[in-house]
Amino acid sequence: MASSLPSLPPVAGTDPSSSVFDAFRISIAKRVAEALHPLTIEQAYAGVDFGKKGEDFTVALPRFRLPGKVDELAKRVIDQFQADDFVASIKHDKAFLHFQLNTTSLIRETLNQIHRLDGQYGCNASGSGKKVVIEYSSPNIAKSFHVGHLRSTIIGAFLANVYKACSWEVISANYLGDWGTQFGLIAVGYEKYGSQEELKSDAIKHLFDIYVKINKDAETDPEVKVEAAKFFRRMEDGDESALKNWREWRELSVKKYEAEYDRLNVHFDVYTGESKVGQKSIDDAIKRLDEMGLIEDHEGAKLINLEKHKLGKAVVRKKDGTSIYLTRDIGGAVERYEKYKFDKMIYVISSQQDLHVSQFFKVLELMEFPWAKDLVHINYGLVQGMSTRKGTVVFLNQIIKEATTVMHEQMQKNEEKYNAVEDPEKTSEELGITGIKIQDMTAKRINNYTFNWDRMLSFEGDTGPYLQYAHVRLASIGRKNPHLLPLPPPSEINIETLTTSTHAREIAFLLGTYPDVVKTALKTHEPSGVVTFAFRLSHAISSAWETVIVKGEEDIEKAKARMWLYESARDVLAASMRLLSIRPLERM
Ligand code: ARG
Structure with missing residues (x-):
């Protein structure tokens, strides 16, 4: 102070x-x-x-x-x-x-602090020395990247940013669905329909196509499933010849995903996956559960009985001895604890898997791992009706492409502005992605919502493009008033000229709340509070626009103080957008 x-x-x-x-x-x-x-x-x-x-x-x-x-x-x-x-x-x-x-202190102290902390405003030291593993996105190779995965990606990236802002060491992990019987199926399908060329050009699409075709074959030919199971058995046994193709599929798919995540401004520290969970961790877990009397045999398969905990019975090992989703999650958690010694581990997974997550959390608790209490499930509701204008969406790049096209068409409607934008393609992509993200994070996570291209990509209402517009407008003040720049140090700016404006006071007050907004986000794991903040700030700025003018203000002292207010507002608005994984635009 x-x-x-x-x-x-x-x-x-x-x-x-x-x-x-x-x-x-x-x-x-x-x-x-x-x-x-x-x-x-x-x-x-x-x-x-x-x-x-x-x-x-x-x-x-x-x-x-x-x-x-x-x-x-x-x-x-x-x-x-x-x-x-x-x-x-x-x-x-x-x-x-x-x-x-006191209005003078409110404005002066808030703007001073934003200035002094220079980009770190809103951050706090509460998590210093602590480590969190956040697992999110986690799509399945060769299956579609559906909106559920998109939500996990968007919410997970947000959480990673929030924990970092609160000084936690964050490990972002993508747990790919890269293992399981379906890879036996794809292997059988690949022999029939695979093409090296198509695989190289778009692995995600090609593997998906094969998966669809071979599933169709399996409907009429029971042999396909038998072959597939045999093949997966060989994979689980570590048979090199069975693993060779699979390895390439995984690698090419990850490469492709990485590029798409990059466009979404989402980054992972590790690409792990179901395939990476060691056989030994799985065997050890089942053995330990068995010793604890929690395992039942059922026609050769092994079940864990969680009825006492109202979580039913769940298969932990199939009859043919191969592992399954649940067991891999159990073994995977143990391995991650050994590797990272985390203080907390967050799984961002759809509420459709609530039972699954409760089961494996419960199993880890029953196994008496002291860290089982540090596991957190961040769930979210369903998204209905996501399709492009051409039909159903199956791939992430279709979603990004559609949003980009719609925004590009919108931008072209204003030729003059359009021509002033340096890279309209990139800008429309960012606008489209912002629209998708804002729509996704506006309501509480657990709510379902219906995907609506028109609404999310409109410039009116509380939409992503509107938010970008609010930022662009703030960014333009400096460009339009170069004679005021660079601003003098805060001690030389006359704050008193701002105190008579209720608009200026309101902006300063909102800016002062931002560190609280970040803390609340950490506590609730809800992006919606940050979205609400960004819109409230944008609205307050827009209301100030007419009266708190910079351009045309002849009193230079006044103009400079106002400029400082807007520059601070811009810094904080941008920070809140980045927290939501959005890249603030300079022009549009
Ligand atoms: N790959 C899974 C799916 O698409 C999601 C994985 C969630 N994470 C986990 N640890 N089970 O349904």
């Missing part, structure tokens, strides 16, 4: 050096605690909430469960109240006390 503000006592769990609002809250808590002795400052702090309807901060007195009537408690706080550089005024309303911040 700037030295002009009164000093404050420390409060556990707060950090005014990364959030000025912590300082304002401490100053409120201090007054409340002093007036309501024996209430501690920590207890009072926990009761300082954001206010509603134009109030900055509000304290609900009943929550402290203090003896005495609410009105008397309120009076005690009010009687002792003295305005200072933190808080300008106090208001009593029924069970609530509302506190209005």
Whole structure:
């Protein structure tokens, strides 16, 4: 904090050096605690909430469960109240006390902090020294990349960014569906329909085509499945001749995926997969479960009985001895703990697999791994009706392509602007991807939603393109007012010129909330709060636009202060977009 503000006592769990609002809250808590002795400052702090309807901060007195009537408690706080550089005024309303911040301090301290932290604003040190493994996306090779995978990708990338912003060491893992009986099936299919050439040009598509064809054959010819099972058995036994093709399929598919993730601004530290789970971890797990009396034999297959935990019975080993999805997840978790010694491991998997995830989490708990309690399932609802204008979507690149085309058509409608954009292809792709991501992260994760190209790619309403537009507009202020740049250091900017504008105050207040928005995202694992923040900020900026002008403002002092406000808003809007894995555009 700037030295002009009164000093404050420390409060556990707060950090005014990364959030000025912590300082304002401490100053409120201090007054409340002093007036309501024996209430501690920590207890009072926990009761300082954001206010509603134009109030900055509000304290609900009943929550402290203090003896005495609410009105008397309120009076005690009010009687002792003295305005200072933190808080300008106090208001009593029924069970609530509302506190209005000092506008000059609010604006100055918020903008100063954004400036001082230079790109790190919003970040905090809460996770320092801790490690989290986040598994997300995890498509199946040779099957379609459906919207469920897209959601996992978008939410997972967001979570990775949030944990990083909170100083966690993050390991992003993609757990490919690259193992299982279906690869026996594809192997049989490849002998019949495979082409090296097509594989090289688009592995994902070619393998998918083969998978579709051979499944069709299997419907009429029972031999196909028998052959496939035999083939997979050889793969599980490590037979090199059976693994040779599979290895190439995997490699080429990963390469292709990597390029597409790159377009989505999503990156993985490891491409692991079901194939990478060692036979030994699986055998050890089954052995241990067996010793614990949790395994039942059923016609040669092995079952784990989780009925006591209301999770049914689940096969852990097939009759022919091959492993299955569930067992691979059990063995895989053990291996990951051994490898990373994580403090937390997050699985971003659709709610359709809730039972599966509960089962393998429960099994790990029953096996008494102390880290089993550190596993977190982040689930999400279904997406209905995703198809392109040409038909059903099966591949990720179709989704990106369709979004790009729609946006490109939109952009071309304004020829002048279109011609000013350096790389319209790239820009329309980014706009399209932003539209998809925003649509996906607007509501709570668990909600289902219907994919709607028109709505998500519109420039009106709370859409991705609108958000990009808000950023582009902010980015243009500097270009249009080069005479104001570079701005002088904060100490030489006259903040007082901003304090009379309620619009400027509102923008500064929203900017001040950003560190809280990040903390809440870490707690709830919900991107929707960040999306809401980005739109509220965009709306506040858009309302300020008419009155808080920069271009045409003759008073240079005023113009510079406003410019600083907008530049700060732009920095924070961009930060919130990046947190959502969106690349903010400069022009469109
Ligand atoms: N590949 C799976 C699917 O597409 C998702 C994997 C989720 N992760 C896991 N550890 N089971 O259904």
